[in-house]
Amino acid sequence: MKKIIATVLIAAGAGAAWADGLKSLENFMKSAHSGRAVFTQTVTSPPKDGQAVRAKTSSGTFEFQRPGRFRFSYQKPFEQLIVADGTSLWLFDADLNQVTQRAQTQALGSTPAALLASAPDLAALRADFALESVPDQDGLQWVQAVPKARDGQLKSVRVGFAGGQLAALDILDSFGQRSAIRFTGMQLNPELPAGTFTFKPPQGADVLRQ
Numbered sequence: 001m002k003k004i005i006a007t008v009l010i011a012a013g014a015g016a017a018w019a020d021g022l023k024s025l026e027n028f029m030k031s032a033h034s035g036r037a038v039f040t041q042t043v044t045s046p047p048k049d050g051q052a053v054r055a056k057t058s059s060g061t062f063e064f065q066r067p068g069r070f071r072f073s074y075q076k077p078f079e080q081l082i083v084a085d086g087t088s089l090w091l092f093d094a095d096l097n098q099v100t101q102r103a104q105t106q107a108l109g110s111t112p113a114a115l116l117a118s119a120p121d122l123a124a125l126r127a128d129f130a131l132e133s134v135p136d137q138d139g140l141q142w143v144q145a146v147p148k149a150r151d152g153q154l155k156s157v158r159v160g161f162a163g164g165q166l167a168a169l170d171i172l173d174s175f176g177q178r179s180a181i182r183f184t185g186m187q188l189n190p191e192l193p194a195g196t197f198t199f200k201p202p203q204g205a206d207v208l209r210q
Helices: 002-031 106-109 122-129
Strands: 034-045 054-065 067-075 078-083 088-093 098-103 130-135 141-149 154-162 165-173 180-190 206-209
Touching: 002 122, 002 130, 002 154, 034 154, 098 106, 106 206, 130 154
Parallel strands: 098 206
Antiparallel strands: 034 054, 034 180, 054 067, 067 078, 078 088, 088 098, 130 141, 141 154, 154 165, 165 180
């Protein structure tokens, strides 16, 4: 009986702590209209044919302005740029000198910034995602978001907060690939240059429109 009581008390205490994650997300949606940070992203693919797990790490800078604008500038190991300007989603691969343009409304579900940058408030998020607080891990409070539409590539996203500050995104896609993004030096509501979310294909680049 003591073990059962202890388990209930621990679960109740943990539930109260987990609820803070959802509250942190709500506060973030209310107060963070724009932001910038440095990020590190580790993409892990499921093993195939007995091979070891493969992981690729990249890094760069991230800016966003809600609703609907964000910019991921990958600097290492290869230069890539992802820009959402409110209408189109642009992907630029510097090595290939190739640009892919997609309608933003159709493409946002497959991007790691969609959850935080596109929705104007928590109510709008709830329209597209089932949200719940999950146990604290790695010193962060977590919220899990599962898309209500089951036909997309995004299976689930976990959003991590440290002291109410956005610190992490963990994305799992329908192919079992996991992308862990960690933010450092997050600045909320900075004055971002006017052209931050404007993209013009470089001269001579191949442009693919989807």
